[in-house]
Amino acid sequence: xxxxxxxxxxxxxxxxxxxxxxxxxxxxxxxxxxxxxxxxxxxxxxxxxxxxxxxxxxxxxxxxxxxxxxxxxxxxxxxxxxxxxxxxxxxxxxxxxxxxxxxxxxxxxxxxxxxxxxxxxxxxxxxxxxxxxxxxxxxxxxxxxxxxxxxxxxxxxxxxxxxxxxxxxxxxxxxxxxxxxxxxxxxxxxxxxxxxxxxxxxxxxxxxxxxxxxxxxxxxxxxxxxxxxxxxxxxxxxxxxxxxxxxxxxxxxxxxxxxxxxxxxxxxxxxxxxxxxxxxxxxxxxxxxxxxxxxxxxxxxxxxxxxxxxxxxxxxxxxxxxxxxxxxxxxxxxxxxxxxxxxxxxxxxxxxxxxxxxxxxxxxxxxxxxxxxxxxxxxxxxxxxxxxxxxxxxxxxxxxxxxxxxxxxxxxxxxxxxxxxxxxxxxxxxxxxxxxxxxxx
Amino acid sequence: xxxxxxxxxxxxxxxxxxxxxxxxxxxxxxxxxxxxxxxxxxxxxxxxxxxxxxxxxxxxxxxxxxxxxxxxxxxxxxxxxxxxxxxxxxxxxxxxxxxxxxxxxxxxxxxxxxxxxxxxxxxxxxxxxxxxxxxxxxxxxxxxxxxxxxxxxxxxxxxxxxxxxxxxxxxxxxxxxxxxxxxxxxxxxxxxxxxxxxxxxxxxxxxxxxxxxxxxxxxxxxxxxxxxxxxxxxxxxxxxxxxxxxxxxxxxxxxxxxxxxxxxxxxxxxxxxxxxxxxxxxxxxxxxxxxxxxxxxxxxxxxxxxxxxxxxxxxxxxxxxxxxxxxxxxxxxxxxxxxxxxxxxxxxxxxxxxxxxxxxxxxxxxxxxxxxxxxxxxxxxxxxxxxxxxxxxxxxxxxxxxxxxxxxxxxxxxxxxxxxxxxxxxxxxxxxxxxxxxxxx
Numbered sequence: 001x002x003x004x005x006x007x008x009x010x011x012x013x014x015x016x017x018x019x020x021x022x023x024x025x026x027x028x029x030x031x032x033x034x035x036x037x038x039x040x041x042x043x044x045x046x047x048x049x050x051x052x053x054x055x056x057x058x059x060x061x062x063x064x065x066x067x068x069x070x071x072x073x074x075x076x077x078x079x080x081x082x083x084x085x086x087x088x089x090x091x092x093x094x095x096x097x098x099x100x101x102x103x104x105x106x107x108x109x110x111x112x113x114x115x116x117x118x119x120x121x122x123x124x125x126x127x128x129x130x131x132x133x134x135x136x137x138x139x140x141x142x143x144x145x146x147x148x149x150x151x152x153x154x155x156x157x158x159x160x161x162x163x164x165x166x167x168x169x170x171x172x173x174x175x176x177x178x179x180x181x182x183x184x185x186x187x188x189x190x191x192x193x194x195x196x197x198x199x200x201x202x203x204x205x206x207x208x209x210x211x212x213x214x215x216x217x218x219x220x221x222x223x224x225x226x227x228x229x230x231x232x233x234x235x236x237x238x239x240x241x242x243x244x245x246x247x248x249x250x251x252x253x254x255x256x257x258x259x260x261x262x263x264x265x266x267x268x269x270x271x272x273x274x275x276x277x278x279x280x281x282x283x284x285x286x287x288x289x290x291x292x293x294x295x296x297x298x299x300x301x302x303x304x305x306x307x308x309x310x311x312x313x314x315x316x317x318x319x320x321x322x323x324x325x326x327x328x329x330x331x332x333x334x335x336x337x338x339x340x341x342x343x344x345x346x347x348x349x350x351x352x353x354x355x356x357x358x359x360x361x362x363x364x365x366x367x368x369x370x371x372x373x374x375x376x377x378x379x380x381x382x383x384x385x386x387x388x389x390x391x392x393x394x395x396x397x398x399x400x401x402x403x404x405x406x407x408x409x410x411x412x413x414x415x416x417x418x419x420x421x422x423x424x425x426x427x428x429x430x431x432x433x434x435x436x437x438x439x440x441x
Numbered sequence: 442x443x444x445x446x447x448x449x450x451x452x453x454x455x456x457x458x459x460x461x462x463x464x465x466x467x468x469x470x471x472x473x474x475x476x477x478x479x480x481x482x483x484x485x486x487x488x489x490x491x492x493x494x495x496x497x498x499x500x501x502x503x504x505x506x507x508x509x510x511x512x513x514x515x516x517x518x519x520x521x522x523x524x525x526x527x528x529x530x531x532x533x534x535x536x537x538x539x540x541x542x543x544x545x546x547x548x549x550x551x552x553x554x555x556x557x558x559x560x561x562x563x564x565x566x567x568x569x570x571x572x573x574x575x576x577x578x579x580x581x582x583x584x585x586x587x588x589x590x591x592x593x594x595x596x597x598x599x600x601x602x603x604x605x606x607x608x609x610x611x612x613x614x615x616x617x618x619x620x621x622x623x624x625x626x627x628x629x630x631x632x633x634x635x636x637x638x639x640x641x642x643x644x645x646x647x648x649x650x651x652x653x654x655x656x657x658x659x660x661x662x663x664x665x666x667x668x669x670x671x672x673x674x675x676x677x678x679x680x681x682x683x684x685x686x687x688x689x690x691x692x693x694x695x696x697x698x699x700x701x702x703x704x705x706x707x708x709x710x711x712x713x714x715x716x717x718x719x720x721x722x723x724x725x726x727x728x729x730x731x732x733x734x735x736x737x738x739x740x741x742x743x744x745x746x747x748x749x750x751x752x753x754x755x756x757x758x759x760x761x762x763x764x765x766x767x768x769x770x771x772x773x774x775x776x777x778x779x780x781x782x783x784x785x786x787x788x789x790x791x792x793x794x795x796x797x798x799x800x801x802x803x804x805x806x807x808x809x810x811x812x813x814x815x816x817x818x819x820x821x822x823x824x825x826x827x828x829x830x831x832x833x834x835x836x837x838x839x840x841x842x843x844x845x846x847x848x849x850x851x852x853x854x855x856x857x858x859x860x861x862x863x864x865x866x867x868x869x870x871x872x873x874x875x876x877x878x879x880x881x882x
């Protein structure tokens with residue numbers, strides 16, 4: 001018989017039930033392969049019916065998380081409550097009670113990583129969190145160990161399946177944001193309240209965690225520039241598509257001369273860009289190292305089964321003792337690293353897609369071109385479509401693709417342009433993200 | 442100061458020099474991050490000039506591998522000699538001398554994995570071999586630990602950068618095999634003697650290693666069905682392209698009702714297949730697990746820097762003690778697993794692309810259709826091109842895409858067709874590989 005690892009689970013929602021089912025279905029095989037017998041001793045959920053649904057025996061179910069945390073028999077607590085309220089207490093108390101913790105909680109680690117890791121360290125325990133980013137994709141693992149010999153120059157990720165699903169529907173089928181969101185909710189790809197996903201918040205959480213590890217620094221989640229997908233207009237996705245671009249919500253962490261650039265925003269990538277073909281609810285993450293070059297990891301970023309796969313991998317790693325050893329020895333987590341130097345968004349150099357709704361009148365193009373030129377922004381392509389006479393408006397869309405320019409200059413130019421009499425609507429700006437140079441200094 | 446890990450290196454060619462340079466450039470940073478000081482104590486190469494080229498101090502260079510193996514100070518030996526001759530002795534002797542081994546040697550592990558792992562086990566040492574498959578891509582790591590909770594249903598890999606480079610050139614630029622190979626050699630993507638790569642042998646080695654781990658069995662390399670790319674004709678790649686397919690040399694290991702299907706062969710994949718966009722010398726590997734679903738790993742499958750990245754990651758893992766613990770505890774390597782049940786190629790169910798050169802004469806299509814129909818092979822698409830009257834031949838190409846059929850039946854049908862009076866050349870057959878079903882039983 002294998003070494004017994006007694007596991008407690010707090011939070012038996014979708015992912016928790018996946019973990020229960022996985023351990024039930026695969027426990028024997030996992031024991032055969034790893035020599036570890038993962039036994040689910042106690043499962044806590046405010047709503048015990050959740051645990052019953054997954055087939056947990058009645059005597060192991062409790063409504064009281066404390067009963068898991070205080071159970072002397074339990075050596076590892078799996079926290080799947082989510083959020084930064086009760087979940088934080090559960091994690092901290094579990095660590096103080098001498099238990100290792102496995103969690104999928106990105107919000108918690110992004111916001112309180114420093115406190116949680118230092119609590120773990122003070123209690124000589126560890127926190128494992130493979131499931132927090134990229135769902136079932138082994139991602140923390142390569143970042144922490146597989147690429148340890150590298151200095152990472154950049155991480156580019158499609159980290160939120162809900163947004164990617166919505167953008168794919170909008171791009172490929174010309175749906176509006178509202179339609180695509182509704183459909184995502186109906187198919188279970190979006191929550192009834194989708195705010196955290198569509199605002200870019202969830203992507204920001206994951207990016208903060210990945211950046212902390214990749215660059216060995218203590219990232220402050222509030223220092224990320226975050227834009228969501230709620231304001232995207234299907235006509236821009238269509239216009240981008242015509243020009244050969246696909247729109248993705250990217251989380252980007254990149255070393256620049258001005259410091260670490262950390263940002264989440266809708267991005268046009270060329271259709272042959274490594275991330276362009278990641279469609280629907282899939283996630284993909286590119287990592288660039290100075291020795292390994294470009295590596296990419298792809299898979300299901302969410303869902304009960306993939307996330308359970310990552311949680312159980314962590315349980316094995318913790319049970320084996322490897323997670324603890326890495327946690328103790330490596331100096332790459334927030335509590336033992338310094339804050340990065342943050343690069344300002346205003347200083348960002350990137351290319352831009354801009355759409356302006358302008359009066360269909362002579363001299364318009366000259367005014368626009370001058371406004372950009374005054375700010376040192378050079379245009380790479382300009383498309384003016386014919387006016388849509390049926391809607392009674394005299395406004396026509398002018399689509400501009402720029403060469404690389406400074407974001408601060410672009411904002412100034414757009415402020416000026418917005419003030420021109422010929423401009424009808426608020427200008428639309430979407431950053432164009434080029435493929436990262438594989439080997440940078 | 443970090444814990445000292447004394448490393449010996451045998452074989453200082455391209456990859457060995459990469460390791461030397463990496464440790465020199467990044468050693469201090471790696472020590473800071475991991476608490477391990479990786480010290481290169483001694484470097485052996487038959488040609489000491491190689492080690493000098495990488496900047497190894499003279500007093501640490503030796504022409505005698507034995508001087509590394511017998512050095513009592515050294516705890517880990519990195520074997521980068523390659524092949525199954527002297528390299529095998531070096532590895533076995535190092536293990537017997539109480540040293541852990543890190544190796545990039547796929548041929549050695551594919552052919553002698555059982556012996557090497559059991560020697561390691563008998564001496565309570567470990568063998569780490571991340572660099573053997575997929576170059577710098579962390580691949581063994583996710584397979585061994587990140588996906589440990591899963592039953593793997595299939596692995597599909599573009600595992601050889603040389604072949605992928607040649608096929609990309611042939612596909613995208615219409616070059617002949619000979620031209621593309623020549624160019625690959627000129628650019629350093631192919632060896633002067635490219636046989637091991639283009640024959641599919643190198644892919645087979647890597648596939649055998651990956652399949653052994655993914656399916657927890659002892660794969661006999663000689664039981665793989667292996668076809669290379671040498672006989673591919675650019676006209677078939679062009680014809681496939683017209684039909685929406687890209688040609689890749691795939692290594693495939695898939696669980697089927699008839700056992701484990703293990704095969705390396707040129708494959709047509711649809712242009713939206715997850716592996717289709719892996720171009721040039723890049724590698725990509727899809728792994729399908731019953732919980733995680735589809736995951737994919739992408740990056741540089743060869744080269745000095747990426748491979749060195751993987752070797753040094755292994756050194757850290759060994760130095761930390763995690764590699765040893767996993768090696769000792771997990772029962773997934775050849776020496777502690779059984780041979781799989783091998784599925785026969787004749788029983789394989791797949792789709793096919795077939796090109797026949799036939800006489801441009803009435804009744805030809807009927808004869809061909811009958812030959813396929815007699816063997817229960819149903820056709821999905823047939824294209825007959827106009828005869829090329831300029832070359833004086835009356836032969837015209839007929840391209841057939843079949844529905845799924847049994848390979849044994851296809852071979853019989855092709856034997857019959859080849860014997861028909863109207864058929865001019867040996868029929869060309871390329872298997873069409875569909876995207877694997879994400880979740881299979």
